[in-house]
Amino acid sequence: MDRPTLRVLGTRETLLESIRQRAEEELGFRIEYDVLDGIDAVTKAVTEPGSYDVCDHWHPIELAWTARSVQAIDIERIDLWDEISSLTKTGMLNGRGRIGQGAAPVRSLYVQHNGNLGGTQTDRVSMLPTVHNVDSFGYDPVIAEDIGADEEESWSWLLDDRWHGRVALLLDPAIGWIDAALATQACGLATFEDIGNMTLPEIDTLVEVLKQKKKAGHFGGFWNTWPESVQLMNHRGVVLESIWSPAVMALRASGRKIVNAAPREGYRGWHSGMSVSARTVGRQLDLAYEYLNWWMSGWAGAVMARQGYYMAAIEPVRRHLSAAEWDYWYDGQPARCDLADPGGQIIVQSGEHRDGGGYWQRMSNVAVWNSFMDEQNYLVRRWNEFLRA
Amino acid sequence: MNIRRSPVRLTSSRKSGDSDLGRDASAKRAPRLYQAAYSVLHHHINERRLPSGLILLEGRIADVLGMSRAPVKRALAQLCDEGLIHRYDGRGYLVGPLSDDVQPQQRDLRDFGLSLPESLARSIGRFAWERIYAEVERQVATCIPFGTYRVVESGICEQYGVSRTVAREVLSRLRDRALIEKDRHSHWIAGPLTARALTEQYELRQLLEPAALLAAAGDLDRTELIGMLDRLAEAEADFTKVTSETIDVFEEDLHVTCLSKANNKLMVTTIMQSQLPYVTNSLFRQYLGVAADDRVLPEHRLVLEHLVMGAPQVAAAALVAHLEAAQSRTRARLKVLSLFPVPAVAAYIEPVQ
Numbered sequence: 001m002d003r004p005t006l007r008v009l010g011t012r013e014t015l016l017e018s019i020r021q022r023a024e025e026e027l028g029f030r031i032e033y034d035v036l037d038g039i040d041a042v043t044k045a046v047t048e049p050g051s052y053d054v055c056d057h058w059h060p061i062e063l064a065w066t067a068r069s070v071q072a073i074d075i076e077r078i079d080l081w082d083e084i085s086s087l088t089k090t091g092m093l094n095g096r097g098r099i100g101q102g103a104a105p106v107r108s109l110y111v112q113h114n115g116n117l118g119g120t121q122t123d124r125v126s127m128l129p130t131v132h133n134v135d136s137f138g139y140d141p142v143i144a145e146d147i148g149a150d151e152e153e154s155w156s157w158l159l160d161d162r163w164h165g166r167v168a169l170l171l172d173p174a175i176g177w178i179d180a181a182l183a184t185q186a187c188g189l190a191t192f193e194d195i196g197n198m199t200l201p202e203i204d205t206l207v208e209v210l211k212q213k214k215k216a217g218h219f220g221g222f223w224n225t226w227p228e229s230v231q232l233m234n235h236r237g238v239v240l241e242s243i244w245s246p247a248v249m250a251l252r253a254s255g256r257k258i259v260n261a262a263p264r265e266g267y268r269g270w271h272s273g274m275s276v277s278a279r280t281v282g283r284q285l286d287l288a289y290e291y292l293n294w295w296m297s298g299w300a301g302a303v304m305a306r307q308g309y310y311m312a313a314i315e316p317v318r319r320h321l322s323a324a325e326w327d328y329w330y331d332g333q334p335a336r337c338d339l340a341d342p343g344g345q346i347i348v349q350s351g352e353h354r355d356g357g358g359y360w361q362r363m364s365n366v367a368v369w370n371s372f373m374d375e376q377n378y379l380v381r382r383w384n385e386f387l388r389a
Numbered sequence: 390m391n392i393r394r395s396p397v398r399l400t401s402s403r404k405s406g407d408s409d410l411g412r413d414a415s416a417k418r419a420p421r422l423y424q425a426a427y428s429v430l431h432h433h434i435n436e437r438r439l440p441s442g443l444i445l446l447e448g449r450i451a452d453v454l455g456m457s458r459a460p461v462k463r464a465l466a467q468l469c470d471e472g473l474i475h476r477y478d479g480r481g482y483l484v485g486p487l488s489d490d491v492q493p494q495q496r497d498l499r500d501f502g503l504s505l506p507e508s509l510a511r512s513i514g515r516f517a518w519e520r521i522y523a524e525v526e527r528q529v530a531t532c533i534p535f536g537t538y539r540v541v542e543s544g545i546c547e548q549y550g551v552s553r554t555v556a557r558e559v560l561s562r563l564r565d566r567a568l569i570e571k572d573r574h575s576h577w578i579a580g581p582l583t584a585r586a587l588t589e590q591y592e593l594r595q596l597l598e599p600a601a602l603l604a605a606a607g608d609l610d611r612t613e614l615i616g617m618l619d620r621l622a623e624a625e626a627d628f629t630k631v632t633s634e635t636i637d638v639f640e641e642d643l644h645v646t647c648l649s650k651a652n653n654k655l656m657v658t659t660i661m662q663s664q665l666p667y668v669t670n671s672l673f674r675q676y677l678g679v680a681a682d683d684r685v686l687p688e689h690r691l692v693l694e695h696l697v698m699g700a701p702q703v704a705a706a707a708l709v710a711h712l713e714a715a716q717s718r719t720r721a722r723l724k725v726l727s728l729f730p731v732p733a734v735a736a737y738i739e740p741v742q
Contacts, residue, residue, distance in 0.1 A: 043729075067680075200585055278680075373724075375583055378583050381535060
């Protein structure tokens with residue numbers, strides 16, 4: 001009889017071949033990865049629940065839940081549930097920092113008794129919280145000469161004329177939009193009451209600002225996948241752009257010491273999770289839980305750490321990292337030796353600090369989370385209009 | 390004001406352009422509408438165009454043929470007497486003679502080409518606007534979640550081969566349903582459908598619908614209410630059989646049939662102008678099916694049960710709770726629509742930047 005197969009849908013950031021192979025070896029069943037780009041993966045998660053068993057993605061959960069494409073996860077069946085940090089359970093690490101605007105995972109984690117998602121703790125969750133991080137923009141140190149000695153890093157730099165024509169933005173409207181809104185507000189061009197849930201007039205204002213900038217030639221490019229953002233920096237003259245951690249690491253691996261900014265306004269946060277398709281039942285459902293539990297057990301989280309990502313259950317990850325890795329990636333200490341990325345390539349030189357500090361410092365400074373806003377449908381249509389301008 | 394009362398529906402699978410809608414009908418008088426309905430149904434059954442077991446619902450046929458329910462009801466009764474269709478334990482009739490083997494099938498009648506032939510339309514003197522209204526409304530409703538559009542009067546004339554007068558009649562009725570409005574250049578504009586507009590309409594409905602229900606309560610037919618509850622119970626017992634059309638029926642039962650009994654016609658008309666929730670939910674079901682609608686059934690049942698029990702105040706409170714839950718659901722669904730690209734729409738609907 002054929003070995004059973006678990007189908008996992010997600011994006012390239014977490015569905016690494018090395019992780020798939022290791023999971024197969026340790027779990028004893030076949031695992032198929034369906035790797036798509038951002039919005040394509042969200043759309044498939046929402047519209048094709050019959051095509052996957054587990055969906056591993058950054059926070060499309062609200063949409064998938066609305067469409068009834070995923071089922072509730074029983075906390076009782078998650079072995080290391082108690083190890084998951086308070087970031088998703090209560091919204092804050094160690095009760096400090098700020099929750100941040102927008103779709104903070106705590107706001108839609110628990111399945112409420114009326115079937116909706118909310119923050120009140122119950123025994124069922126919409127997703128198993130896994131990989132997360134804070135994002136901002138990255139810049140080439142060559143621009144240091146343009147920056148004043150006392151000047152703090154700011155989202156306003158994305159729209160700053162000093163780098164006219166050499167700035168790139170992320171295309172995905174659920175993420176790139178928020179970067180653009182943070183930049184516009186930081187420049188003083190507009191004030192938004194809640195960047196995680198903008199109103200119609202605020203959306204119109206932002207589109208007009210962006211269209212003017214685009215027509216003036218401010219943007220040197222737009223990217224959809226992080227390898228494209230690497231290309232823009234390496235070959236298209238871009239010196240400052242929205243950036244994700246794997247791109248920073250890839251650029252470092254190629255010898256370019258890109259700075260991952262810690263903007264004074266705070267970061268844009270995101271939190272991935274694993275959800276189980278509403279169609280997955282019986283033995284397949286058991287496999288899904290086995291896979292979820294395996295992910296929480298530390299090995300995969302250690303791989304994620306080496307590309308700059310954090311895991312919801314931290315202690316199991318620590319057991320799979322060397323002390324030097326832990327100190328650099330999580331604890332914010334200088335690297336005591338050279339450190340490698342998941343592929344074994346050296347990306348951190350001995351003595352370097354992680355930009356923005358340690359885990360608790362960075363994750364406690366989320367200004368706004370990746371969000372699907374109430375007016376998301378309107379926003380997407382207007383965002384497309386900006387891209388066509 | 391002559392306003393359509395059925396909620397906006399997108400359940401027709403017919404594409405624009407393949408309509409057999411004809412030229413302006415002459416306004417000859419021909420009062421026997423039921424004969425026209427009888428004739429077209431009889432013809433389709435005899436020619437085996439309508440499959441055995443197909444569910445025939447009065448309201449749906451009336452919509453497709455562009456006439457009121459009364460003549461359709463009479464036509465169906467006659468076909469039943471003749472053994473061409475039969476009653477069953479669900480709502481409506483099934484095509485074919487009574488038999489234990491026949492399985493009820495719920496499909497859109499337009500999939501089988503059911504429409505009023507031009508000659509019959511002319512002979513019964515149906516207004517030309519009525520024959521194209523449902524299709525134009527469907528086209529407009531399909532596009533508004535995706536942006537702002539101009540609905541071009543001359544384009545309607547060209548597409549359906551109707552006069553300017555007819556196109557204007559259709560547009561003015563779309564305006565009565567608050568689906569389009571004129572901009573400062575006197576262009577007819579549709580959309581965008583936003584979360585804010587949805588909220589405004591739900592807030593209005595939460596104020597008016599309980600009042601209308603209380604006003605209507607004394608005039609509601611108990612047997613009709615029990616029939617509505619039976620339909621809900623049947624659907625709740627086996628949700629797998631529920632289709633988008635079934636949900637349309639439930640919406641119409643509560644939000645149109647019941648509320649329309651209120652004496653305050655201005656109130657009823659105002660309620661019927663809030664079509665955006667129907668547009669959003671109908672489009673959501675078109676993309677994602679009915680799985681997320683299971684909570685609609687018990688919410689409706691709670692209202693109807695209290696009406697049957699003679700407790701209209703409690704029914705009105707249950708209606709408010711239903712509308713609040715529906716508002717939250719519908720706003721969440723509008724977000725999901727952000728994932729979908731702009732669908733193809735008729736040539737007379739042009740995007741506005």
